[in-house]
Amino acid sequence: MKIALFGYGKMGKTIERIALERGHTIVAKIDVDSKDYELSEVDVAIDFSVPSVAFSNINLCFSKNIPIVSGTTGWLKDFGKAVKNCEKHNGAFIYASNYSLGVNLFFELNTQLAKLMKDFNDYTISLEETHHTQKLDAPSGTAITLAEGIIEQTTKEKWSLGVTEDEHTIPIVSKRIENVPGTHVVSYTSSIDEIEISHTAKNRDGFALGAVIAAEWLKDKKGVFTMKDVLGLK
Numbered sequence: 723m724k725i726a727l728f729g730y731g732k733m734g735k736t737i738e739r740i741a742l743e744r745g746h747t748i749v750a751k752i753d754v755d756s757k758d759y760e761l762s763e764v765d766v767a768i769d770f771s772v773p774s775v776a777f778s779n780i781n782l783c784f785s786k787n788i789p790i791v792s793g794t795t796g797w798l799k800d801f802g803k804a805v806k807n808c809e810k811h812n813g814a815f816i817y818a819s820n821y822s823l824g825v826n827l828f829f830e831l832n833t834q835l836a837k838l839m840k841d842f843n844d845y846t847i848s849l850e851e852t853h854h855t856q857k858l859d860a861p862s863g864t865a866i867t868l869a870e871g872i873i874e875q876t877t878k879e880k881w882s883l884g885v886t887e888d889e890h891t892i893p894i895v896s897k898r899i900e901n902v903p904g905t906h907v908v909s910y911t912s913s914i915d916e917i918e919i920s921h922t923a924k925n926r927d928g929f930a931l932g933a934v935i936a937a938e939w940l941k942d943k944k945g946v947f948t949m950k951d952v953l954g955l956k
Contacts, residue, residue, distance in 0.1 A: 723941055726750035726764040728779045729771035729794070732856075736930040737768055744934060752779075764788050766937045773797040773859065780804050780815065789814035789940045793821055793933055795863030805946050814940050818949045819863030821932030825906075826949045828921040832868050832908055835919060836875035845910040845917070846889075847872060849881070852897040852905040860896040864906055869894060872908070903929075 723746045727734045730751045738748050750759050754775055761767075761782075766789045769779050773796030783790035784807050792815070801817065808815040820826070839845060851865040861883055869881035869892045879890040886893045903923040910917040923929070932949070939952045950956045 723747070723765040723938065724749045724763050725937065726752065726761055726767040726788070728752045728767060728769040728775075731770070733770040733793070733926055733930065736926045737770065737933055740927065740930045741934050741937075744938075746934070761786055761788060766791065766941050768933050768937055769794055770933070777804060781807055784808055784811040784813040784815075787811070787813065789937075789943065790816075791821075791933055791937045791940060792817045793819075793929070795819055796859035798863075808946050812944055814943050814945060814947075816936050816940055816947045816949070816952070818932075818936070819867045820904075820929065821936060821949065822921075822923060822928040823932050823935070823953065824928060825864060825921055825923075826932070826953055826955070828906070828919070829867060829871060830955060831919055833871045833875060835908070835910075835917075836872045839910055839917075840876045842910075842912075844912045846912075847876070847878065847892050848909045848911070849892060849894045850897070850905075850907045850909070851894065852899055852902050854902050854904075855898045855900050857898060860898070861894040862896070862904070862906070864904065865894050865896070868906060868908055 725741055725746050725748050730753050749763050752759050767783045769792040771794050776794035776797040777800045780790055849865050851862045878892050881892040881894055883894055903925055905922045907920040936952050
């Protein structure tokens, strides 16, 4: 495949390396200040840019009939518009808060645990996520996805950043520490015990590999998809 990269920071460079290892070609490397770039030969685009330009990158690809895989978080107020624009242009689009294959399996585990715990009201639910200091948004998109998975299965109604006394709200604690790729912990705590599930990324390779696999899967398709489609989890 011929791939365009929107965002050429640490993640973009990791995606480039893994894509090349898998036999693909990078035909465009586009950062916020890039101008006059060419997309006519692109088979699929991968966006790990910044929140301020992610939505415009996605719409640009729709207008040029380029399938796009987006891993940028912090722009989701416009997600519904992106879906409508994809449908309008008969495009192809995958968004995921996290492309790691392990994290997507972790999402499924989180959902199953929430189903098991929904009737045990003695347990309080909390989330904690830790990332590198360069991460711009908090909480992480992965933490939000985990919280939403719990809300779908329980009586919880919403999530909040930081500690809360509201029993219907899931608190998410965000920590930023140098050189931490990403750790997420879901805790169920009672007066007598605690149940935890966690996922710890060792490096960025897992995120990048998942994004490239998603791009391989999306090529020549039409519609709006998720990593559940890519991994056959639906």
